[in-house]
Amino acid sequence: MRWLPVMYVAVVLLLEPVTPVDWPVSFLLVGLALVTAFGHGPVVVAAVTVFAVALEGVLAGTPCCAGRPVGYLWDRHYVADYVCTGLVGILGTILAAHRIRRERTLADVRSVAEIAQRVLLRPVPQRIDGLLLESLYLSAAAEARIGGDLYEAVRTRYGIRLLIGDVRGKGLLAVETAAALLGAFREAAHDEPALPALADRVETSMDRRAAQLGGGEVGERFVTAVFAEIPADASAVRVVNCGHPPPVLMRAGEVRELDRGRSAPPLNLGVLVGEPYHVDAYTLRSGDTLLLYTDGITETRDADGAFYPLLPRLRSWADLPPRELLTRLHRDLLVHSGDRLKDDIAAVVVRVPADGPRQGAAARSAG
Structure with missing residues (x-):
């Protein structure tokens, strides 16, 4: 010009x-x-x-x-x-x-907005206890950097605790809700020994905040979320799902969703059911990759209205390093949507090194 x-x-x-x-x-x-x-x-x-x-x-x-x-x-x-x-x-x-x-x-x-993103949605550490982590966030708003999708990874005495979530709605209210949820999770993750107790405490914080905000949409201010926990030896991953797309496990060409059909209601809607949270445990092996994501990925459509085929795509990318996997996913989403994303997108990838988390951590410390 x-x-x-x-x-x-x-x-x-x-x-x-x-x-x-x-x-x-x-x-x-x-x-x-x-x-x-x-x-x-x-x-x-x-x-x-x-x-x-x-x-x-x-x-x-x-x-x-x-x-x-x-x-x-x-x-x-x-x-x-x-x-x-x-x-x-x-x-x-x-x-x-x-x-x-x-x-x-x-x-x-x-x-x-960039400063707010660094505070609210800072990138996850690339290594925690020998595990490799990477994160991705894309805002669908043309001028925005943050929205209603959220993620976090925290190292605690109980292992690595992960959160991925999607706040209902858009705009400032969604950002405020995401900030409240992340604050509650970052605090409770260090105190609650059990994953269901962690989810229950976060939901209590969300219920309290919704009541304080008042208005006619208190019952609609909900968040879908997945709480995950990986112990120090990375032998398993424990998952509490609150109405969110299940995590995806990639292992030696195998790609599958970690879903046993026991998802709880989204946060702030649990009072409607009153049932306790269920924990699903899955075995992890060296070289396994775990993907936590929001539904903005699977609901991305092409020009013909076809949804994005996440699992078939991941089958050819399972062996890529975490950062490269997310980069490839980002580019493919833009191609599939014609560079017109309609929803916010968040994703976190966790990789168990081929030599195991403890050996990998020890090798890096020696280096």
Whole structure:
């Protein structure tokens, strides 16, 4: 865009000498100021306006242009053109100043959003107790960096505890709910010895916050979530599912969902059922990869309305390192959706090293 004014003038100069005298191509210079306003500031636009008027005068007063026998410097049509160019230049200068202010405001908003994301959704540590971790977050909002999807990984005396969740709704309320949920989880993860007790404590915090907020949507402010726990020896993963897409286990070409059909209601809706949380335990082996994700991935559609085929895709990516796996997933989602994501997306990948978590940790410490 910054070179567009130069190309615009070049086209006018190429056409002016070869067009008939009744077709004054130099009149196209009226739009030069607006073209410049797309990529430059008000000072440059004002200077270009002066240049455009001067160039129009030069072209009008040159007899050789377009085979003119005489110049038309002060012809009434050309004088009107000078005036129009000046007026359009003033409008272009105002437009450029407005655009610069909007860009600065947008930059400030993005900066604040990035800071908020680092506080609310900081990347998970790449290594915890020998395990390899990576995270991914994509906001569907054009100018946003954070939304209602959330994730966290915490090292505790009970092992590594993971959380992935999706807040109902959008906007500031969803972000506030996600912040409250993450705060409750980060605190309770170190105190509650059992995974169901951790989920129950987080739900109690969510119920309390929903009641404090009041309003007519208290019962609808719910969060789907998965709580997962991997002990220090990484021999198993324990899962409490609260109405969320189940984690996916990738192992030597095998890709399957960790789902035994005992999902609890989403957080803040548990009072409607009153049943205790169920823990499902699954064996982990060296080289296994665990993916926790939000439904923004599986609900991504292509141009024909087909949902994203997550499990078939993962079968060909199971052996990739965690960071590369998420990068490949990110790119494939953009291709599948035509670069138009409709929902926020969050994902966390956990890999048990091939030599085991303890041996991997010891080797890195020795190095």
